Structures are given as C-alpha cells and as structure tokens.
Amino acid sequence: MMATEELDDELPTEEVDAAKSRAATLLLAFRHGNQLAFDHELDRLLAEHAEREVTTLLVWIAAESVRKAYAPEIGDRVLRALARRAPTDTGAVAVDEEMAGAARxxxxxxxxxxxxxxxxxxxTADxxxxxxxxxxxxxxxxxxxxxxxxxxxxxxxRRRHHGRRNQVPEARQP
Structure with missing residues (x-):
C-alpha cells in the first residue's frame, strides 16, 4: 500500500467534488455557447480565487477526454494541433448565431x-x-x-410543475 501526502497547495479532498462541479458548469456554458453563464461562472471563480483548482480539473477532464477518444500517439498530435491554432482571444464562447433564429x-x-x-x-446546433x-x-x-x-x-x-411532481400515479386495473 502506498502512502500519499497532501501538498500545501493541493486541493483538500472534501473540496474536490465542488471544484469538479464548477469546472463542469464552466465547460457546459462554453460548449453550449452561453456567454452570459460562462462569464458569470468565471467571474465567480476569479472572485473566490479558485483559478488553480478549476484549471487543474479542466485540464484533468480534457486529458481524460483525449485519453478515451484517441490512441496515445494520436492524442498527442491532436493536442499539438490545438496548441498551434489556439485563438488569441480566449474569453469568447463560440456561438453560431446565424443558425439560431429566435425570431423565426x-x-x-x-x-x-x-x-x-x-x-x-x-x-440548430446550438x-x-x-x-x-x-x-x-x-x-x-x-x-x-x-x-x-x-x-x-x-x-x-407553478400548478403544472408542482402537480406533476406531487402526483401519485394511479394504479392500473388488470
């Protein structure tokens, strides 16, 4: 059995789940092009100085995704290609506004x-x-x-929402 030691700057075990949730919220907002939700969550993380924890978890999620999607040598090529074409402005969320016509x-x-x-x-993809x-x-x-x-x-x-939630299904007659 291997003994592990918690480092001074390591995220305490009890806070890992909360940090995973924050990272997932940020990723979902980015993936779905929700700039307002992305900015709100990012501002909250920055205000609480959780940059290190969330960055670590985002990198872990990305590494797991690459590991599961690609063979090791291909995964490295994909990451190198991403690094080469990284945008200079990384604060914007990609949204395909042309495809999403709320007025239509x-x-x-x-x-x-x-x-x-x-x-x-x-x-509509987004x-x-x-x-x-x-x-x-x-x-x-x-x-x-x-x-x-x-x-x-x-x-x-409210009636519809609470009605469904509190409804007891009727027993079926044979």
Whole structure:
C-alpha cells in the first residue's frame, strides 16, 4: 500500500467534488455557447480565487477526454494541433448565431407551424442560444400583457410543475 501526502497547495479532498462541479458548469456554458453563464461562472471563480483548482480539473477532464477518444500517439498530435491554432482571444464562447433564429421560432410558434418549429430546432446546433433568444423575446413581450396576465401564467406554470411532481400515479386495473 502506498502512502500519499497532501501538498500545501493541493486541493483538500472534501473540496474536490465542488471544484469538479464548477469546472463542469464552466465547460457546459462554453460548449453550449452561453456567454452570459460562462462569464458569470468565471467571474465567480476569479472572485473566490479558485483559478488553480478549476484549471487543474479542466485540464484533468480534457486529458481524460483525449485519453478515451484517441490512441496515445494520436492524442498527442491532436493536442499539438490545438496548441498551434489556439485563438488569441480566449474569453469568447463560440456561438453560431446565424443558425439560431429566435425570431423565426417565435413566428413559427405564432403561426402554429409545428413542422417549421421542429425543423428550426433540429437544424440548430446550438439550441442554448436559440432558447436564450426565445427567453429574451418572452421578456420583451411580458410588458405588453394585460395587467395580471403574467401572474396568472406564472401561477399556472407553478400548478403544472408542482402537480406533476406531487402526483401519485394511479394504479392500473388488470
């Protein structure tokens, strides 16, 4: 059995899971092109001086991904190619805004064109951006609702959410 010793700058064992969660949150925001969530999480990490922990975990996740996806000699070639073409501005999240048309989605929903909605969602690689645009459209429409309508809608959504969660499935009859 090998004895291990915790180094002074090593992340304590009890904080590893929290740091993994933070790293995963940052990666998800980056992967889905959510610049606001990415910036928010990054600002939080920087404010809490968790750069070392999260950087270590991000590198560990990347190394595991490369190890599982490629043979060792190919994995090294892939990493070298990535290093050569690293962007100079690394603060931006890649988003394909041309493919995500929230306005087209709102129009298709308004027209009741189910096929157009399905095609737009299926054809959008970055659905997070599409849904973000839809959320922005809803926020812009809320002030146009008659007084009390937004509250009724919120109450109905709460009833639906809590109703499903608290519903007990009926027993099936033989």
């Amino acid at each position: 989605l709102v129009e298709a929903v308004g027209d009741g064109d189910v096929a157009a909605v399905r095609a737009l969602v299926a054809g 659905t997070t951006y599409l849904l973000g645009g839809l959320l922005q459209a809803v926020a812009m429409m809320l002030p146009l609702l008659p007084e009390g309508e937004a509250e009724e809608i919120a109450a109905e959504l």
